[in-house]
Amino acid sequence: MSEIEFLSWVRGPGFQIATIIFIAGVFIRIAEILLLGRKANLAEAKGSEMSSGLRTVLTRSVPDKATFQRSAYTFTAGYIFHLGLFVTIFFYAPHILMFKDVIGISWPSLPSPVVDAFTVVSIIALLVILAHRMSNTVLRFLTTGEDYLVWLVTFLPFITGYIAFHRMWLTSPTLIAMHILSVELLIIVLPFTKLMHSFTFVLSRWYGGAISGYRGVKS
Amino acid sequence: MSASLEKGINALKEQVDSSVAAFFSSCVHCGVCAEACLFYTETGAPETTPINKTEPLRRIWKSEYTLFGRIGKMLGLTKKVDDQFLTEWETLVYDNCTLCGRCSMVCPVGNDIALMIRKTREGMAAAGHAPEGLIGASKRAVTIGSPMGVKLPALEAQIRHVEKDTGLSVPVDVVGAEYMVLLSSMEIMNFPEFIGAVAKIFKKADVSWTISSEAFEATNSGIQIGVSDIAAELVQRIVDAAEKLQVKTVISPECGHAYMAIRWEGPNLVGKPFNFKVRHITEVLDEFRQNGRLKITGKESQRLTYHDPCQISRRGGVIEQPRNLINMFSDNFVEMPDTGKMNWCCGAGGGVSTNERADEVRLKVFQRKKDQLDEIKPDAIVSACSNCRIYLEEGLEEYNVDIPLMSLTETLAEHLAD
Amino acid sequence: MNNNEDKTLEEMTRDEKTHDERTLGETLRSQGISRRSFLKFCAATASMMAMSPAMIPKIARALEQARRPSVIWLSFQECTGCTESLTRSHAATIENLIFNTISLDYHHTLQAASGTAAEAAREAAMKENFGKYLLIVDGSIPLDNPGYSTIAGISNVDMLMETAAGAAAIIAVGTCASYGGIPHANPNPTGAVSVTDIIKDKPIINVPGCPPIPVVITGVLTQFLTFGSLPELDDIGRPMAFYGKSIHDRCYRRPFYDKGLFAETFDDEGAKKGWCLYKLGCKGPTTYNACATTKWNNGTSFPIESGHPCLGCSEPDFWDGGGFYKSISMPTENITKTVIYTAAGAAAAGVAIGAINRSRKNKAVASHSKTGIDDLSK
Incomplete structure (x- = not known):
């Protein structure tokens, strides 16, 4: 298989396979959750489930000060990583073109050196997160094999993207193909692992907020 | 019929709903909940991390309600729920959790972990893995009518005492009264002053009220042990009494979990909405305040703080009312750090105080409350839960701190203008 | 242009006959190329191939003294674009002259001879310079049916095998010869392959491009003439000096x-x-x-x-490699349809799986046995 054949495969059949698994997996997982249903709350409401739920979807992104201080490492590294993830996925011109091709809409991009800087910061944040996971007592206790797998498949697109952007060691078609392949691996793994939180966080925050809000507590 | 693993697993299966499925799907093992839990912060034991306590429920969710978990189960890859595993988790679920719900407030993906632990207890109890203390309390609650074994004659005796001391009448079984007041056994036996305070305030406020001789007990061991059938039976007694006396509002007394049981879980346990309202005593008193029914004389100048009972503040939504009331009689009110919905638990809620096995850890984790109090050094602590009150007193004594505890209702009654 | 080309052909034919023994330097001078512009060419070549300036005199000396090598040019499944690219320059450049001064013994587009005479010229050159001549190939080689492309009744693959046997080195000019190129494109009806797919025992330099840049070929020739060596190649056989950067x-x-x-x-x-x-x-x-x-x-x-x-x-x-007007980061196939169909299918599957979950839950609720105070212990 030549380099361009490799690149064509990941852009073609590979992308198709990954997309099918990704979309099917995500849809099935979300349907699985929602269709379980929830009993209507018969207690007299003190607040609206819907608006409290929606508010918590947003507000839970920001921890209160004391909570932040208690888990400063987790919040800081997590924040930086997620911000980097967001910027690199959604504001790099080639990525936007991919979205445009798939979903038909596009938006302005950031200069590539800026995205490059976010990539470096995210890579560092991910390494910090890994080190923290391996050294912190609670995290070590909670960590399963899946957590390391998920870390790896998240890390690979960053590192391959960085290498591809800077054309290190190998030639460009191979590097870009490896980058796309790593993303395909990520989206294939996503529906079957805790990476699903990228979708279900909206549901869980909504439920959590709705349960509290129904009782008149802003969560 | 006795407890069995099969019943436990079935109970866990019944507990999984879309919210639980969303919660488990979202958990990323970030560990933030550990730092929100006094059982972790004070013991440093990683297994007390809140989300870890839900493991029995998680395993059932995974193997029963996820496609891939079911495939895994067929291949024999999933972790099983068996008696040995449940025995291991029993102390985590009952002794090391007060269902305070602080973890639910910090979880970055919004998981209501306390709810999940509450649901996990359903499975534990049905499988015969509930602690002896809670089993005993539940039995007494169902057979005698009170987890502490308080019977009607004991209440009647206390009422007579109160009537004699105060010169006020305490109405019992008055049909058509506006309010029906529930009491906790703790109040009946340890703080009968509460009954007098209620009598005094309601007389001044000029509202009709009554106690039911058939359902005076507010507490509900069923929701602490995690058996909805028992909890429903206890709630039903109150519903029957309230309907019989045709009251408009049932008042939950100064007891945290009682409020949760009757106000929030109650209608769901019995399966139909109530045709009366349920309010916490501080909600009712604050309403009196707003309507100008409370006239206060003299202000406390000592440094007062308020201990939020978890089930009333964070889990119950009654946060502002107690503060409004305290500010009526205090000009030196000070908040603890991490207050209101973020307050730290006294360490004795959620059935922990009924579970003798947990005494040691309960006193150990009280350190959290003590540290919190050390930061503001109050002269006295006001609370609106007699369980919090008793165990705060016990904890302070254990740690050689001399800060008196006050009931909000009783203190308010003392400051009523004649 | 045609006149120009004819003239060049004439020159070449003459050169073949009369200047066989002259060095490259002599030939260039006889054509009126000044030493100054010759050195300029050497400097440009050195810089192009990332050599140090100290190498310029060495290149010049070597080139001047080099004997004109025999070159056989085979054209297979091609469009003549490569030859056009190399010959149709606007002015008579030094690169052109380098081409003109090699002993191009066989090139069926350019040579005057045809038919049996042409093939005889090839055979004669092969025999005379066995083991020393350079073989240049443009176009891909069909393998599905040798009859798809023949010259003088000889299939491309046979001619390649035969001619490659005595070549000192092979230069695959253009993407077709290098990698199969357009004939190789899906669905590749002729079973076209590249030179490297067939010849395994000779040094092969790929000079891909559609068409390739002329100076790359002269650069490679220059190095071959100067040092008797072949340039450093990348992992798909291209001279690093020209193909090292994107x-x-x-x-x-x-x-x-x-x-x-x-x-x-x-x-x-x-x-x-x-x-x-x-x-x-x-x-x-x-x-x-x-x-x-x-x-x-x-x-x-x-x-x-x-x-x-x-x-x-x-x-x-x-x-x-996907559409010419589709960016590299875009999927090559229509993914939108896939997304829609998968989403629809998965939604249906999700509803079915959800219904199964629902019924499992209902079953659990139905098999609930009431827990009373006597059911709390085993």
Whole structure:
């Protein structure tokens, strides 16, 4: 298989396979959750489930000060990583073109050196997160094999993207193909692992907020 | 019929709903909940991390309600729920959790972990893995009518005492009264002053009220042990009494979990909405305040703080009312750090105080409350839960701190203008 | 142009007969090339091939003394574009003269001889210079049916095998000879393959491009003549000196890419301002070639400079590498349909699986046995 054949495969059949698994997996997982249903709350409401739920979807992104201080490492590294993830996925011109091709809409991009800087910061944040996971007592206790797998498949697109952007060691078609392949691996793994939180966080925050809000507590 | 693993697993299966499925799907093992839990912060034991306590429920969710978990189960890859595993988790679920719900407030993906632990207890109890203390309390609650074994004659005796001391009448079984007041056994036996305070305030406020001789007990061991059938039976007694006396509002007394049981879980346990309202005593008193029914004389100048009972503040939504009331009689009110919905638990809620096995850890984790109090050094602590009150007193004594505890209702009654 | 070409042909035929024994230096001088412009060529070649300036006199000396090598040029499944590229220069450049002064013993487009005489010339050259001649190939070789492309009744593969046997080295000119090129593109009806697919025991230099840059061939020839060696190649057989950097890395529009300034269409403001053509499908980032530095048409420009995205013609399978106007980061196939169909299918599957979950839950609720106070212990 030549380099361009490799690149064509990941852009073609590979992308198709990954997309099918990704979309099917995500849809099935979300349907699985929602269709379980929830009993209507018969207690007299003190607040609206819907608006409290929606508010918590947003507000839970920001921890209160004391909570932040208690888990400063987790919040800081997590924040930086997620911000980097967001910027690199959604504001790099080639990525936007991919979205445009798939979903038909596009938006302005950031200069590539800026995205490059976010990539470096995210890579560092991910390494910090890994080190923290391996050294912190609670995290070590909670960590399963899946957590390391998920870390790896998240890390690979960053590192391959960085290498591809800077054309290190190998030639460009191979590097870009490896980058796309790593993303395909990520989206294939996503529906079957805790990476699903990228979708279900909206549901869980909504439920959590709705349960509290129904009782008149802003969560 | 006795407890069995099969019943436990079935109970866990019944507990999984879309919210639980969303919660488990979202958990990323970030560990933030550990730092929100006094059982972790004070013991440093990683297994007390809140989300870890839900493991029995998680395993059932995974193997029963996820496609891939079911495939895994067929291949024999999933972790099983068996008696040995449940025995291991029993102390985590009952002794090391007060269902305070602080973890639910910090979880970055919004998981209501306390709810999940509450649901996990359903499975534990049905499988015969509930602690002896809670089993005993539940039995007494169902057979005698009170987890502490308080019977009607004991209440009647206390009422007579109160009537004699105060010169006020305490109405019992008055049909058509506006309010029906529930009491906790703790109040009946340890703080009968509460009954007098209620009598005094309601007389001044000029509202009709009554106690039911058939359902005076507010507490509900069923929701602490995690058996909805028992909890429903206890709630039903109150519903029957309230309907019989045709009251408009049932008042939950100064007891945290009682409020949760009757106000929030109650209608769901019995399966139909109530045709009366349920309010916490501080909600009712604050309403009196707003309507100008409370006239206060003299202000406390000592440094007062308020201990939020978890089930009333964070889990119950009654946060502002107690503060409004305290500010009526205090000009030196000070908040603890991490207050209101973020307050730290006294360490004795959620059935922990009924579970003798947990005494040691309960006193150990009280350190959290003590540290919190050390930061503001109050002269006295006001609370609106007699369980919090008793165990705060016990904890302070254990740690050689001399800060008196006050009931909000009783203190308010003392400051009523004649 | 035709006249020009004819003249060149005549010259070449004459050269073959009369100047066989002359060195390259002598030949160049006899054609009126000054020493100054010869050295300029040597300097340009050295710089192009990333050699130190100290090498220039060495190149000059070696070139001057080099004997004209015998070159056999075989054309298979090709469009003559490569030959056109190499011969149709605007002026008589030194590169051209280098070509003119080699002993091109066989090139069926350029040679005057035809038929049996032409084949005889090839055979004679092979015999005379066995083991020393250079073989240049353009075009791919069909393997499905040798009859798809024959010359004088000899199939391409047979002629290649036969001619390669005595070659000192082979230069595969153009993407077809290097990697199969357009004949090799899906569905590859002739079973076209590249030279490297057939010949395994000879040094082969790939000079891909559709067409390739002329100076690359002269560069390779120069090195061969100067040092008797072949240039350093990358992992797909291309001289590193010319194919070591991507078009993107050398592109004068690169700063616009980095700033995120793109032409969205061929006639928008961005296109007029000369912004990056990535969004118009430019393959610069995945294409390794020297276009951006050597340029075309006597150094006039290269495709991107003319406002058209790079097609990636010097890469294997460039014809099948997704649409020319589709960016590298876009999927090559229509993914939108896949997304919609999968989503619809998965939603249905999800509902079915959800219903199963629901019934499992209902079953659990139905098999609930009431827990009373006597059921709390075992």
